[in-house]
Amino acid sequence: MRNNSIIFLDYASTTPVDPRVVDVMMPYFNQKYGNSSSTHKYGQQAEESLEDSRQVVADLIGSKSKEIIFTSCGSESDNMALRGVAFAERKSRGASHILISPVEHHAVSNTVNQLQELHGFEVEIIPVDRYGMVDPDEVQKRIRPDTAIVSVIHANNEIGSVNPIDEIGKICRSRGIRFHTDAVQGAAHLPVNVDSLNVDLMSIGAHKFYGPKGVGILYVREGTPIVPSLTGGGQENNLRAGTHNIPYIVGLAKAFDLAQQGHQERLSHYLPLRDRIINQTLDQIPSVKLTGHPSHRLPNHTSFVFKGVDGNTLLMMLDAAGYACSSGSACKTGDPEPSEVLLALGFPREWTLGSLRVTIGQMTTMDEIEGFLETLPGLIHQVRELITL
Ligand SMILES: Cc1ncc(COP(=O)(O)O)c(C=O)c1O
Numbered sequence: 001m002r003n004n005s006i007i008f009l010d011y012a013s014t015t016p017v018d019p020r021v022v023d024v025m026m027p028y029f030n031q032k033y034g035n036s037s038s039t040h041k042y043g044q045q046a047e048e049s050l051e052d053s054r055q056v057v058a059d060l061i062g063s064k065s066k067e068i069i070f071t072s073c074g075s076e077s078d079n080m081a082l083r084g085v086a087f088a089e090r091k092s093r094g095a096s097h098i099l100i101s102p103v104e105h106h107a108v109s110n111t112v113n114q115l116q117e118l119h120g121f122e123v124e125i126i127p128v129d130r131y132g133m134v135d136p137d138e139v140q141k142r143i144r145p146d147t148a149i150v151s152v153i154h155a156n157n158e159i160g161s162v163n164p165i166d167e168i169g170k171i172c173r174s175r176g177i178r179f180h181t182d183a184v185q186g187a188a189h190l191p192v193n194v195d196s197l198n199v200d201l202m203s204i205g206a207h208k209f210y211g212p213k214g215v216g217i218l219y220v221r222e223g224t225p226i227v228p229s230l231t232g233g234g235q236e237n238n239l240r241a242g243t244h245n246i247p248y249i250v251g252l253a254k255a256f257d258l259a260q261q262g263h264q265e266r267l268s269h270y271l272p273l274r275d276r277i278i279n280q281t282l283d284q285i286p287s288v289k290l291t292g293h294p295s296h297r298l299p300n301h302t303s304f305v306f307k308g309v310d311g312n313t314l315l316m317m318l319d320a321a322g323y324a325c326s327s328g329s330a331c332k333t334g335d336p337e338p339s340e341v342l343l344a345l346g347f348p349r350e351w352t353l354g355s356l357r358v359t360i361g362q363m364t365t366m367d368e369i370e371g372f373l374e375t376l377p378g379l380i381h382q383v384r385e386l387i388t389l
Helices: 019-025 041-061 074-091 106-119 136-142 163-173 246-284 313-323 340-344 366-388
Strands: 006-008 070-071 097-102 121-126 145-152 179-182 201-206 216-221 288-290 301-306 355-358
Touching: 006 366, 019 246, 041 070, 041 106, 041 246, 070 074, 074 106, 074 145, 074 179, 074 201, 074 216, 106 121, 136 163, 163 179, 246 288, 246 301, 246 366, 313 355, 313 366
Parallel strands: 097 121, 097 145, 145 179, 179 201
Antiparallel strands: 070 216, 201 216, 288 301, 301 355
């Protein structure tokens, strides 16, 4: 997709809103603008659209509609899951141990860091293999009767690896411990049925699948102990107060429906493009490694480290050459420190600083990818020359 002659290859950071999604949202800004808590007809209309959207989402993930909580974003969903269950489990049964992987999004890792520093929880990190994947046996070894919650990312934003969430979930269920997964990336491309995945809580964000920014979902399995994240009115099952953002919720439901219904057909668009980028980059450029799993990865996701390359300089040069890419996560771009995710995979510092993520979208063409692949080797060479000067 071109905008001011820049080709967007950063679809894991965000996506444009699908015009069909914009169309269903529009009437809710200035025609059907009621507050879903009001009793009059405007309110009833809003309430109906809210509950219809909730049902659409519930059907897509195989849950009950009352298990769907609308939030403001994926980060909020992660915060609500971790903080909400940790506090509830400590209150009801004194559980204060939290298990997470070292490759979580900051919305999870910084939340549990705060739970540790300010609230006295004990956080334990489950090791990952060189692809950044969690071995379910490692969860089995570490899970304890006083574990309050286990959280493992579904598909990683930086390196694209997809974790065996169903197997980890089975272990947690057999031990009676609540299990959360951050499926903000995965839900855009893969089926995310909550029973197949064996999850108790799951985070989703609309802007990764051609929905609007600023709206997300937290799935909370019925019976999961959780304290409210926003106190006030009784919205969202008394878990998240605040007047509903109906246009965005309606847009999320439409976008999620399009994403989930069409994901199988989109694989035939994504996979040849993804594999072309991976194969050509590994073949053409010296001292490069693919990060993340070669096959258990998101269908639109490629990521690399280049030895002796400054990733931020590379991104600026790519931008000047007409390609919008990322070094890993949008939240990290511009940060001179190596990514914790890449360090957890065991890469030395001189490799981790040279990371590049190229993620493709529904409109990306093979011509665009061929142009990118012609440009990349020369830029890598130039950045390496700059560093040795
Ligand atoms: C895996 C993952 N979790 C959480 C988030 C945060 O989502 P949001 O931007 O909707 O807050 C992101 C966004 O990049 C993500 O990739």
